[in-house]
Amino acid sequence: MDYRFSQKMSTMKPSVIREILKLSSDPSVISFSAGNPASETFPTEKIAAITADALAVDPVKCLQYSVSEGYPPLREELVRWLGQDYGIDFSHNSLLVTSGAQQGIDLVTKCLVDEGDTILVEKPTFLGALNTFRSYNANLVGVEMEDDGVDLASLEQAIRSSHNPRFFYVIPTFQNPSGIVTSLAKRQGILEICRRYGVLVLEDNPYGDLRISGQPVPTIKSLDETGRDVIYLGSFSKLLAPALRVGYTVADDALMAKLVVAKQTTDVHSNSLAQIICAEFLTRWDVHDHIALLQEVYRKKAGVMCSALDTYLGGKVTYQKPQGGLFIWCTLPAQIDMPTFCKEAVKAGVAVVPGNAFYVNEEETCHSFRVNYSTPTDQQIVDGVQILAKIVENSL
Ligand SMILES: Cc1ncc(COP(=O)(O)O)c(C=O)c1O
Structure with missing residues (x-):
């Protein structure tokens, strides 16, 4: 049987970004790409x-x-x-x-x-x-x-x-x-x-x-x-x-x-x-007691991510210190091609999401990527940022 899909489905295409996300589900890859809350916060x-x-x-x-x-x-x-x-x-x-x-x-x-x-x-x-x-x-x-x-x-x-x-x-x-x-x-x-x-x-x-x-x-x-x-x-x-x-x-x-x-x-x-x-x-x-616990966990994790970014990528990446939430938006110098950077990162063992995934037009150039700090362990955060730093160094 040949399927005839609705017109709606014709506007939904698999994208390069989703391919990166698929690779990031490999357990050996450090995932900064998820949007999950920290599972240790589940009551x-x-x-x-x-x-x-x-x-x-x-x-x-x-x-x-x-x-x-x-x-x-x-x-x-x-x-x-x-x-x-x-x-x-x-x-x-x-x-x-x-x-x-x-x-x-x-x-x-x-x-x-x-x-x-x-x-x-x-x-x-x-x-x-x-x-x-x-x-x-x-x-x-x-x-x-x-x-x-x-x-x-x-x-x-x-x-x-x-x-x-x-x-x-x-x-x-x-x-x-x-x-x-x-x-x-x-x-x-x-x-x-x-x-x-x-x-x-x-x-x-x-x-x-x-x-x-x-x-x-x-x-x-x-x-x-x-x-x-x-x-x-x-x-x-x-x-x-x-x-x-x-x-x-x-x-x-x-x-x-x-x-x-x-x-x-x-x-x-x-x-x-x-x-x-x-x-x-x-x-x-x-x-409010439960919220205070969540805030404590995320304050600590965000701190580990920010100090890793400052230590290993300082001067190369720009970002706003998070006041909350689960994500940091990192911007790299314009000469680094973001899709290539993200593909190399996932091959080297760390997944981040290229910024253009969050644009209406995914083809548009974007020099930023998103990292999540709620799911990786502290050690994974440090190791993952070090891997990213090496790729940045090699790309400049
Ligand atoms: C901005 C935003 N809105 C909505 C959702 C969906 O959340 P829910 O799990 O409540 O469907 C998410 C999930 O990550 C989100 O980031």
Whole structure:
């Protein structure tokens, strides 16, 4: 049988980058390319205790079909916590539990974007979101970034010159892949510009809890006093564990009604047992104690990565010290060809992701690569950076 694939699939091609990522799954390769949280942060014993109790006390609640909006006690806990810590006002909004933030990205796109409509993104941005947007045949426009977030003049220009701009997808806190924190002034500017042109803001905040230095900056959603202009995405993937596949979307009630219908055609509801685990975790323990533990682990790991970069690649690589999240965006001198560098690195035993993987147009030249410091051991960080340093030396 010859398969006739949908037009959507014709826009999704395997790329050189994915080939590098495939090689990086070889266990002998030191992986700086993953985006996984540190597995030592998983609260395994607490999850085991909650799971045993939940199955013993009310197995039907864990195993039966449930409501699409999400497990009510989890929704209540999230409304309380997001209101308190992230300034999100639920008087005009409601919350949908999703199967990871990734599903939130997909459902929002499904509800708002027709083929050929424009989605604006930061340049660079999260690869998983780009692939979702591509699967809807959206017209993608990348907006240049500065050290404190997107360039506002370029954002306005991009909106003005785009066909049917629907939303601006932004990761303002510890951005993946750049690590950038968007300043408060720029958050206000983004909201003001998007409002002026009737463009929604899709704020993705999966790393917000992982601050290792500096002061918190208000979410864009907390600045949205009408509740209509910003859609907010969060996740338990970096807080508890990614395999739970629990995330959430906060949106105005009119949009929420559509998102719920879209979820019903996708997976009906998210995994009940996983939602119970998240709800019970927030109820039984103080989440701030757990966040403090995460921050301690990542502060240490980021420190090891930065001192290795300074020691072995000092003067050759430029990067911003991370204030949180899982990534560092490293830029090399322009004479180094990035795809060649990344291929040589993986052959020599260390995988990094070339920066152009995070661009709308992967063919565009980029002199940066992304490293992750949450998954390698301290020794692997030092060894891996030494390998990178040798390749840089040989390429200059
Ligand atoms: C910016 C960003 N958004 C969303 C996700 C997806 O997270 P989840 O595991 O909640 O689907 C990721 C995962 O790495 C991410 O980096």
